[in-house]
C-alpha cells in the first residue's frame with residue numbers, strides 16, 4: 065500500500081493490483097443492507113429514453129444537478145426534439161444550455177454525438193431503442209465509440225434508460241467505494257467500472273449505485289467525511305476519529 069497526498073494535503077492511499085483482493089460477497093451485502101437502512105430502496109423504473117439520458121449526462125459534467133436540469137429544460141423548450149438540436153446552429157444550442165456551464169464544449173459535444181448516432185445504421189433517425197435488446201458489452205461498445213462518451217455515460221444510459229446490468233462510477237461512488245475497499249484505491253477509471261459491475265448485487269445495480277452516491281453526497285464527503293455519524297463506520301477501514 066502506498067500513501068501520497070492530494071492538493072489539500074489529504075492522504076491518498078493506493079493499492080497495487082497484485083496486492084488487491086476483491087471484497088467478499090457477504091461484505092458487499094452487509095454494506096448494501098446498512099445503506100438501505102438509511103436511504104431506503106430507490107424506486108426509479110427504466111424510462112426508456114436513452115437519448116435524453118445521454119444528453120443529460122453530458123450536461124451534468126462539471127456542474128450541479130440544479131444547473132444541469134435548468135440547461136436541460138431550456139434545451140427541451142427551445143427545440144422540437146433531438147433532430148432539431150442536431151440541425152440547429154451551434155450558437156443557439158450553446159445559448160440554451162449556458163446555465164449548465166462550459167456551454168461551448170457541451171453544445172459542440174451534444175451535436176457531435178447526435179450526428180454520430182444518426183450516421184450509424186443502428187442509430188439512424190436518432191433511434192437508440194436497439195440498446196434495449198443488445199447485450200451490455202454491445203451497448204457499451206456502441207456508446208463508448210461516440211464522441212467523448214466513456215464508461216460512466218454509457219452505464220447511465222444502459223442502467224437508467226433500460227435497467228440493464230451496468231453501473232456508473234462517478235466521483236462520489238469511486239471515493240466511497242475506495243474508502244470502503246470495495247474498489248481498489250488508485251485503480252484507473254476503466255477498472256473501477258469493471259470492478260463495480262462485478263461486485264454489484266445482481267438485480268440491485270441501481271440501488272447500490274444510488275445509495276453509494278447518496279452516501280458520498282450526504283456523509284462521506286471528499287474533504288471531511290462525517291465518520292462519527294456514518295452507518296458504515298464499524299466496517300470501514302478508512303474511518304476517522
Ligand code: SF4
Nearest residue numbers: 284289291294300303
Ligand atoms: S466511516 Fe467515514 S470514510 Fe468510511 S464510509 Fe463512513 S464517512 Fe466514509
